[in-house]
Amino acid sequence: MIESGMLITIPARRGKAERIRSGQVIKIINTHGQQVVDTWAFNAREITEFMSMEHSRAAIEKIIPEVGDILVTNHRRPILQVVEDTTPGVHDTLIAACDRYRYELLGCKEHHDNCADNLAAALKELGEAAPETPSPLNLFMNIPVSGGRYVAFRPPVCGPGQYIALRAQMDIIIAFSACPQDIIPINGAACTPTEAHFTVA
């Protein structure tokens, strides 16, 4: 069990998962301001039910959730509500987690840390395995959509210490990955992935 309010680290380039009870609030902090945090949530009782971006966009009629919005599962049931957001409100629901295929295409000849493997490793620490890699809620990720069609990859617009808070709508396993992307500037112009933090209360 997590001590209420305790600061938990999502290590740089790594994942971290925790069991969360319905009603608890998870505050995800962009500690240094430029770090994207890929986020997944699974029904703690049935891991084949999980937060789904394609179902959530239909439910909230937005591509970026805001305070008050309730994200839903692939069974269209409420799983997380956005209850506070001290960032400028720029997050992403459109882009897949980075994975080994992404880094191979970017020219990596050897293993590169990636969010898909981080999810698997974080769940494994809890003795769990996901049936697939769901499309993540990419907190703090800046993917502007222009002209109703075009997307771009831009650095985050957060400041250090800004956070978003999500309230669990069922007992869940939440999983994060501090995105290890250091080839394109999605984690800031310095291309230097950092740790992030969260609390549960």
Add this chain to the structure above:
Amino acid sequence: MIESGMLITIPARRGKAERIRSGQVIKIINTHGQQVVDTWAFNAREITEFMSMEHSRAAIEKIIPEVGDILVTNHRRPILQVVEDTTPGVHDTLIAACDRYRYELLGCKEHHDNCADNLAAALKELGEAAPETPSPLNLFMNIPVSGGRYVAFRPPVCGPGQYIALRAQMDIIIAFSACPQDIIPINGAACTPTEAHFTVA
């Protein structure tokens, strides 16, 4: 084997799948002009690899593909290229396939035809089963994104007989569902789902 150019029906409210060889062109025709056609593509040799909207948006840097764009799999490999589009170019990659949960939320007390079940049934006719319901390429579906954040559900803007053509980039199984949504006007103001057609050449 499909006879080249033969008109194949996607029955109203139903699914249809076919095996397609690399290089073949599939032309999907909006026969009556107002019908959404949910579309999936799977690697014919390994069904756990399939066309992925979240990977394709990253690859093409668009939320709506256009002529020349190459859609990719969850392994980020080319699977379908848009080679012709006689419609106004309005399609959707954002919204989940309709499913029984969707119709339950819309108040249906009994079974309602849905695109997720149609995919499963169409694949079963070929002796195949998908490991999950991938987020579909919703051909002819009109989901405008405004203000970089908001989505709306609107009727198609196609005319009768307009089509889009996709060239297979590997041996695939393609699957379609003529969306049975008749409660909201996503298949036109008349809320009357119809059949659509395709050819393979």
